[in-house]
Amino acid sequence: MAEDVSPFSRYPSRNDMTRRASRNVKEEAIHYALLATATLSIVTTVGILVSLMGETLFFFSEVSIVEFLTQTEWTPLFAIKKFGIWPLVTATALVAFIALAVAIPAGLLIAIYLSEFASPRARDVIKPVLEVLAGVPTVVYGYFALTLVTPILQEFIPGMRIFNGLSAGLVMGIMIVPMVASLSEDAIGAVPQALREGAYGLGATRFEVALQVVLPAALSGIVASAVLALSRAVGETMIVSIAAGQNPTFTLDPRVPIETMTAYIVQVSLGDTPFASLEYRTIFAVGAMLFFLTFAMNIFAHWFVRRFREEYD
């Protein structure tokens, strides 16, 4: 063509321009495809809310919400059905409390030890152990609690039953230790080195630096890690399903069989419960309660860190 010999020919030809345009179309399409996958996380959250709330509303159209929140008997699978959630709540609270009583002191001590005392070589040994501990499937911990920890506890504690809250709680605590340790260590690691050096310069020992300087400075992160650990303990399922039993009893006795919220969901799921039956809806009502409890804890933890973080720069 004539244009080709013009001095302007080194600029993009018409052909190039259409290619460029098609390239732009492709770029746009890819952009929107990526955006669509990113919104999937929102769709998932909406899906959780809709599926939980839908069945929960059906549930409360048949069962009084007052009974659900105030009664202390939970027998939805029996002939005489009672829907007081408290036995499940106390069981969940009991096991979570025992778990945290193990996980928070141990996790925090490990975190302080690793960041303030341990030699690099010790860290290289301990870190992988914690990672392995965190990677063990919960069903394995359940086996451990039922077949190993419970028989040992039965030796020492009179009246200890095969299924009990104590064994499940203790093992769950060990399971959560790595999580508390790593979150607390992150918080402690964020404390500026200058603070430590200042304290050392004044003649403080390592212990004093750790306890009186580093710990207060990292407190917001440590509290957050404790709350996240609680959320994890409340949502944990397999250990309690295997080792704590399936008897919804309104008690805080750690020696007897109980049933947590999660264990109840598992118990119902193991039977072939028909869709849209009342039993089917109970697990969504319990699940909704579980979701909002853990959701509130997670939000609180993130808010707490942001609100009470010590800024040093």
Next chain:
Amino acid sequence: MAEETATAGGAPPVFNASMQWRRIKSHFFVALGLLSVLLGIVTLLVLLVDVIVQSAGWLDWQFFTSFDSRFPERAGVKAALFGTLYMMAFTMLIAVPLGVMTAIYLEEYAGDNWFTQFIQVNIANLAGVPSIVYGLLGLQVFVRWMEMGRSVLAGSCTMALLILPIIIVASREAIRAVPPSMREASFALGASKWQTVRNHVLPYALPGMLTGAILAAARAIGETAPLITIGALTYVPFLPEHPLDRFTVLPIQIFNWVSRAQSEFHDLAAAGIIILLVVLIALNSVAIYLRQRLRTRY
């Protein structure tokens, strides 16, 4: 150390001048820390020794090639092994592309606005949702509304949503680790955004993303609760041949055996646990190897 000065109690701030006592406190604290570490190590060792001892004699060829049975000596993990394999294949096929694409969007495309913030907060929250709640989501959405039934596919979709946050976070980190100079060089040569991402960012981020995907797979293989909730079977005397067939997986099989009263089944559970742990250790080793290679590259 030499001075034996009396403690100057009373005056605030309380200061104990006895160096010896302060040292002892320090040592005591280290002892407590080591004790806590020991708690973890001992638990791990006891657990390993216990499953190895308990499973002795049960881990034979017959165990791998048999279906579950009422008789412990005839029971095996064939259905559970294949179920885990199928479920994981579909799970990764769904979760990895979605996770990587989301990560690319957030790192390379998204503007700094409320919508991006919202997505990020959402992903962080989803990571903290208890796994059993994902099971309820899967039960209602995939099993019931989408009519997949209590199938391999429904299980995989549920599990994919569960591990998506893990894959997204790992992939984002991998993408962020690619130096900006790579992108700038590519743009300077006239490459478009997607060409830059496709040909320059992704190849460099690949080992990191792979590591994340493997760790996510390890998490999914050990998950039990969501699959029980969507109604995966505990007794499966057949191999799933179709994505819509019913299935069982290794952790559910272990749960089933632990839940039975006879101690022979507990031994079978120990044997199953060994297989599960071997698979997990293998996966983690690959992840560590990849991470190491990644480190030497930069």
